[in-house]
Amino acid sequence: MIRRLDSDDTEQADLHGGSSPWFAAAPHPPRPLLADNLTCDALIVGAGITGALAAERLTRQGLDVVIVDREHPGRGSTAASTSMLLWEIDRPLVELAECYGFERAARAYRASLEAVTGLTSLVRDLNLPGDIRTRHSLYLAAGSSAAALLDEHRLRRRAGLPGDFLDHGRLLESYGIARAGAIVSPGAADADPLQLARGLLHLAISRGARLFDAEAAAFDPAGKSVTVGFEDGREIAAKAVVLATGYVMPDIVRSSVQAVSSSWAIATAPQPQNIWKDGALIWENAENYLYARTTPGGRIIIGGEDSSEIIAPDARDRLIPEKSLRLALRLAALWPIAETEIDHRWAGTFDTTSDGLPLIGPVPGANGVYAAYGYGGNGITFSYLAAQLIGGLIAGGTSPLLDDFALDRDGGMAGH
Ligand SMILES: Cc1cc2nc3c(=O)[nH]c(=O)nc-3n(C[C@H](O)[C@H](O)[C@H](O)COP(=O)(O)OP(=O)(O)OC[C@H]3O[C@@H](n4cnc5c(N)ncnc54)[C@H](O)[C@@H]3O)c2cc1C
Incomplete structure (x- = not known):
């Protein structure tokens, strides 16, 4: 049965507006038009950070890989x-x-910790570009009490996760930040x-992967391999x-647990003299949290002000001046x-x-x-975790995480 891959026509330009600091240097990998029908072991649709990490993993395990991006x-969400x-x-x-039970929840947290460790080691071992830096994270109390953070810290310790609880006094003394408390944890980056995405793509190409300018439009998984049809009429069997x-x-792929916001x-302009201790990654114990980091050049990046109501690209981008002002005040x-x-x-x-x-694993049906x-x-x-889990699946392995991240899970947390 042939199925349309994508019924919406969202382009990269709809995914973001304004300009982030990342556009400066990274050279484009070569991306010729798809001129012939092809066969391959693995076809990756999308060449952002997720597709690039998948390409690294699948070429590492010796597969003949084709990557396409339209x-x-x-320059999609990655940028x-x-x-x-x-x-x-x-x-x-x-x-x-509370939702999934302690063991399952702890497994997801541990997998996430291992993913950041794995990603930083990969980038260092392969000497990839992208200025990756290991950092502490500082998870701040958002209100007047740090009781929820203390509970969180205790449960994390039970799960074998690293980190220390800082009360108001210790937080102020160590970081100069005046909040009710925080959890400071190693292992972030x-x-x-x-x-980073382009470095990974160049690496995959150097290992034999082929990258094409092509728009996947439909797929047919009925045969021994999956046939993907492209807008220009070509096909790839993978x-x-x-x-x-x-x-x-x-x-x-759409799932009942997913929501758009x-x-x-x-x-900011570079200000290396004003960076907080170790340039820790900062975020908050709140639903719509503020998040902040620094760059090697000494910029401070701060984000947040999230909205699940303003999602149309024009309306979202019109608010950039107003939201920027609020972020500067925060x-x-x-x-x-x-x-x-x-x-x-x-x-x-x-x-x-x-x-x-995340949503990772076999697409049902x-x-x-x-x-x-x-x-x-x-x-x-x-994205890193997805690349490793899917690489393992294709090699014949499995993981209990695939149940936790299954596309058809009910999520159990509706209303949060
Ligand atoms: C403001 C903001 C802040 C964020 N902060 C963080 C953060 O601090 N930490 C973090 O981990 N994440 C963060 N994220 C989320 C993170 O950026 C995304 O999870 C990530 O970039 C997704 O990468 P991707 O490769 O999956 O998608 P993309 O980069 O969008 O790549 C998908 C690609 O698929 C291509 N494509 C789509 N359909 C087709 C088709 N039919 N045929 C061919 N090609 C196709 C597109 O052209 C695109 O290039 C943030 C996101 C935003 C917007």
């Missing part, structure tokens, strides 16, 4: 990301454990997502197809010595799931088709 690789590589999941462990199309979700961010409240001269302001589509977990969709503040951490 626009410039990395709008603030690229905080957190292992802490958008849903606190306490909430996730930050990076330039566009350079033993496995990895869907890494970001927030342009094919209908067959928008997020806004700014990057930066001044968080870190009063920061200068708030803004060099970059932007907005982007930011999908979330009700349980904070489509043999040989795999979904690689990471969401929320852990998008890139989950």
